[in-house]
Amino acid sequence: MDKEKENRVSITVIRRLPKYYRYLGELLKKGINRVSSQELSELTGFTASQIRQDLNNFGGFGQQGYGYNVEGLYYQLGKILGLDRTYNTVIVGAGNLGQAIANYKGFEDAGFKVLSLFDKNPKLIGLKIRDIEIRDVDELEDFIKENNVEIGIITTPKENAQEIADIYMKSGIKGIWNFAPADLKVDDDVVIENVHLNESLFTLSYFLKNKSDYVKN
Amino acid sequence: MDKEKENRVSITVIRRLPKYYRYLGELLKKGINRVSSQELSELTGFTASQIRQDLNNFGGFGQQGYGYNVEGLYYQLGKILGLDRTYNTVIVGAGNLGQAIANYKGFEDAGFKVLSLFDKNPKLIGLKIRDIEIRDVDELEDFIKENNVEIGIITTPKENAQEIADIYMKSGIKGIWNFAPADLKVDDDVVIENVHLNESLFTLSYFLKNKSDYVKN
DNA sequence: TAGATTGTTAATCGATTAACAATC
DNA sequence: TAGATTGTTAATCGATTAACAATC
Secondary structure, X not given: OXXXXXXXXXXXXXXXXXXXXXXXXXXXXXXXXEEOXXXXXHHHOOOHHXXXXXXXXXXXXXXOOOXXXXXXXHHHHHHHHOOOOOEEEXXXXXXXXXXXXXXXXXXXXXXXXXXXXXXXXXXXXXXXXXXXXXXXXXXXHHHHHHXXXXXXXXXXXXXXXXXXXXXXXXXOOOEEEEOOOOOOOOOOOOEEEEOOHHXXXXXXXXXXXXXXXXXXX | OOHHHHOOOXXXXXXXXXXXXXXXXXXXXXXXXXXXXXXXXXXXXXXXXXXXXXXXXXXXOEEOOOEEEHHHHHHHHHHHHOOOOOEEEEEEOOOHHHHHHHHOHHHHHOOEEEEEEEEOOOOOOOOEEOOEEEEEHHHHHXXXXXXXXXXXXXXXXXXXXXXXXXXXXXXOOOEEEEOOOOOOOOOOOOEEEEOOHHHHHHHHHHHHHOHHHOOOO
């Protein structure tokens, strides 16, 4: 009955994977082809034990007495994270933040292609951000359906975020990357990843104020 | 000896505070002046028990039989987060992302004032983002020292992030908000808050791929 | 007073760390 | 073979949830 529960990996583990992936990518670029959990620990700051535990949620990628093959592990983690393919995305909200994301080459390199930006501001509609056209948000639903868009990005003010999420859902999008400082209500089969910059900044503020209690942490 | 340890509140608690703060602000704006942990639970998604535990790390803000006074709790949380004052900040990296942050009125409203942007691109130097001038990064250290800047924001490519962090430290900055996809090495008395957008996107990718295992979570 | 809801202790649950046999 | 390091189990630690007496 709760078969799914068995191989359900905890969210805290998942959130560490991209960091492993990043450092493995760096090692790979340096031409290093072998790494131990101890070495990964020094790079990432997680304990070697935790790293071995984390990786073993997905399989035995290492080899006793040797460690992990950098290229192999990098490839495996990419596959686990779903980075072994490409995704079509759109961005609603063509202000600075939307443009920043559209401009960031790193996302495209990782397989996330921004097909179009959308806005309701007539001054922006028709402009291009390195070949990516800004369209009227009225065209959003049709565009998504016609272009096999899987990920919807929201960089609008918070007042408009929920209505955009609703259009996304109506259009069949199952993954939303939300930058508006609001918690969106979505259907059970839609996943949301929030980037709440204000919360991040307030956390920094707290730690800045209380840093003496947290030195070396 | 480990006196500090006593009143050390766990990081996971701290990271929930901004969300409480946000919802309290919304309630306040609606003119609601009383809220129970149960109601906060429905808003935030955390359990009522957890909310009471979290708040009691900092004091007994509630009243039996009544709940919490919205305005009072909002004010207290603001104080705890260090939002009862203003901070001077600078941004290094005047591309789209840096401009987005400089443009975002919400940060200024919360007390974080961007005094200047910095870049090394001569085409950007001298431009203004709503009154905020873009200066040459060569002037960074002097500017920080002369203007009582406490928070340094990094929105450069990852290749330059560490050198900017080094200048920040040399200039006396103790709080860094880092958007570059790199883990910066800083002194023990400097706090860093990272916003690693690529890690966030990769996490979304994972959950999109495995969403059937995570429905209603 | 009766009802509601906190503050707080105790119980549970889950995540991290330690340890070591397996094995390359 | 000897040394190194994984995979995995057991122990520990910390965070969440449950429960309820205190009290407004």
